[in-house]
Amino acid sequence: FHPTVNLSILKFLAFEQTFKNALTGLQLGAGKGGSDFDPKNKSDGEVMRFCQSFMTELHKHIGPEIDVPAGDIGVGGREIGYMYGQYKRLVGKFDAGVLTGKAKSYGGSEIRPEATGYGLVYFLNEMVIRKDIAPSLKGLRC
Incomplete structure (x- = not known):
């Protein structure tokens, strides 16, 4: 609305x-x-x-x-x-x-308000791993 x-x-x-x-x-x-x-x-x-x-x-x-x-x-x-x-x-x-x-x-x-944000983090983590940028998002900075 x-x-x-x-x-x-x-x-x-x-x-x-x-x-x-x-x-x-x-x-x-x-x-x-x-x-x-x-x-x-x-x-x-x-x-x-x-x-x-x-x-x-x-x-x-x-x-x-x-x-x-x-x-x-x-x-x-x-x-x-x-x-x-x-x-x-x-x-x-x-x-x-x-x-x-x-x-x-x-x-x-239970976590509906956070769902979109969590989805983005999971997606980014997979991309970092699949593109061989790092083993995970942990410790990475922009």
């Missing part, structure tokens, strides 16, 4: 996500969604109501075997929690695989 979101940006991000997903080796497509809603300077109640309304429409198009949305700019754990709560109300069941970025209490990962 960000005031600069528009259809062109979402199309580009979906295009880019296709390539990211292809790198996993899994049979995944890609998509992106969003809104020009700006959660900054909004009350928790306003953000919650927007997230619930957003999910009321979105839930028709997502699911563990269909599309699994994730947080991004302007959409953190709070917003994911609001959307997941609405999803559960709408479908009448607990389905941990329908959104990523949830709190651990909702079936999310």
Whole structure:
């Protein structure tokens, strides 16, 4: 959720996500969604109501075997929690695989906030090893 979101940006991000997903080796497509809603300077109640309304429409198009949305700019754990709560109300069941970025209490990962950073470190470590730069990142400096 960000005031600069528009259809062109979402199309580009979906295009880019296709390539990211292809790198996993899994049979995944890609998509992106969003809104020009700006959660900054909004009350928790306003953000919650927007997230619930957003999910009321979105839930028709997502699911563990269909599309699994994730947080991004302007959409953190709070917003994911609001959307997941609405999803559960709408479908009448607990389905941990329908959104990523949830709190651990909702079936999310314990280290979700750090996941991207850890992924980068693991990637760099593998590149350093495979390119014979060093046996690991340990002790290396830029």
